[in-house]
Amino acid sequence: MADKIYRVNMSNLSFKIEEVPASWMGLGGRGLTSTIVAEEVDPECHPLGPNNKLVFAPGLLSGTSASNSGRNSCGAKSPLTGGIKESNVGGTSAAIMAKLGVKALIIEGLPKDAETFYQLHVTKDRVEFILVPELIGLDNYAVLEAMAAKYDKKVAVMSIGRIGEMRMNIANISVKDPGGKLRSHGRGGLGAVMGSKKIKCITVDAESYKEVTIENPDKFKEASKIFTKTLQENPISGQGLPAFGTNVLVNILNEAGGLPTHNFREGNWEHAEKICGETMAENIKARGGKTTHGCHAGCVIQCSQVYNDKDGNYLTSGFEYETIWALGAHLGIQDLDLIAKMDGLMDDLGVDSIETSVMLGLAVDAGILAYGDGARAYELLSHEIPTGTPLGRILGAGTHILGKAYGLVRVPTVKGQGIPAYEPRAVKGQGITYATTPMGADHTAGYAVATNILNSGGHIDPLKKEGQVELARNLQIASAAVDSTGMCIFVAFAALDDAKCLPSLIDMINARFGCALTIDDVMNLGKNILKKEHEFNIKAGFGKADDRLPEFMKYETLPPHNVTWDFTGEEIDAFWNF
């Protein structure tokens, strides 16, 4: 049966199951959420008001047996940035939605009764609206438990914790993973949008689905085999990531002078060794955790891990470089176990671990805590924010608002979103992506590489301007395309090194839908998505001045390379010439 659009209206608690418009047929994931938001959401609407929509869309290949295809996209107008947002996640929701035939779930309107919260239960034929007063005030793991008691254990769950209920900008939407832990639609405050619509959780029935239909199963199988092999044979996706996770980057960025330290004052941290991927891997081995772990079934890279404390008790999983950096070098916590404990707590609370940790680092400049004071940071996170004290509300509004509330100048945000983990002055290509991506400072916006559209010009010098705008443009176009397939962005590593990777990915899309896309078609899709997102932001009131990094990076030199951010406005704006 053909996929359908499931449309829910929270204003009158109604739903419709609609045919997919022809122009949305070839879209999935980010391509579809951004198209729906651009077509249906008034760019000038209040993100928490009745005219914003929350859209979920599995990728084009989600639900199939293709490796790493289990990513689900969520889009809306972001309360954090005021612009368009897409955030994708692993977990079990993408595959279950795709198998049920849900091409997109669009949630509109706001309920009249501000005191209630609902669970939406999506089945093949209907969406049920269930009042859940018993879940109000609970965080994510308690919601998972309640849903596990109510349904088949495979049921997909997307939920918010107390912070989402309070509509704070740092709130994310959490998704159950195959091991019963949590993954997040992390960035942009999408949990606040879900909270504004009074939805505590969305469950998707995992009992009545069918396998997705594949137009050409033999071709699909063949392409899928090649694709999986390119991932497994690649030294990054096949060995580096499984062994050390993304946290392998601590030592590399530190050595490059690009590890933002003490709120972007230096590019190295003397204690990097205490939090690096190598130390993390040693701890995991010694304590009986797992260095390899997938965020969804079918991941063959397994960059995730299970990190235990000294006594072998679970602390966290999906322990990423960007969070470890922010609580480590940026905020100064040297104890990797405490960082892991905070990471696990952020999962349960349902907050973006990047935005929250960047904000806590800025709270040092605000005088709220001392650099390296992990105990106070834990108290802010576990008490002030989730109980919604006045200070907790200011912190929960994110890095940008905290900076404004305390009259700070050195505020590391672009379009209101905290800058992660890669110092723009020392890794200038990343700086261009932070400045220009419609998402606000987001490292995953420029992650994938399509070698066919890169001009071959030798090695990039990270400290110089040459070639950076073009590189960032190509990375963002390719990332937008990959984000639409349902693939995890880490398939990009094999795509860079192995000429067979990208063609086999496109062959799988063609075999799934019976179409004949070329690499150029897919890259054009990436271009169109980016342009659509950019246009939405312009209509929402964004201008060129919003495509800029914080001013202090222009006049403060960053040791050890003593570099500044030296791009002119015109040079940055040239990004959009495509």
Add this chain to the structure above:
Amino acid sequence: MRIILNAFSFLRDKLRLQGIAHIEAPMEITSPCDVHRLISLLGLKPEDVEAVFINRVIMPKETLLNENDRVALLPPGTPGSYRLMLGIKKV
């Protein structure tokens, strides 16, 4: 001459097995020495090392080392876009 050696990721186990210090470790080598020779002095295979930082900048393996240089060796495995952005892999 003396250099400061660092090695990351999988290289650490390889050097540990040989008892070679590799975290902020002073190392005596004879001059002239380029990175190719350093790799072989460390008992590593050329393909074990994808790139090298010399004084915090990625440099070609033909670079001759100088007294007090800070050297950091990377095996294959640096995630994709950062290999381009840091100049590890050619664009």
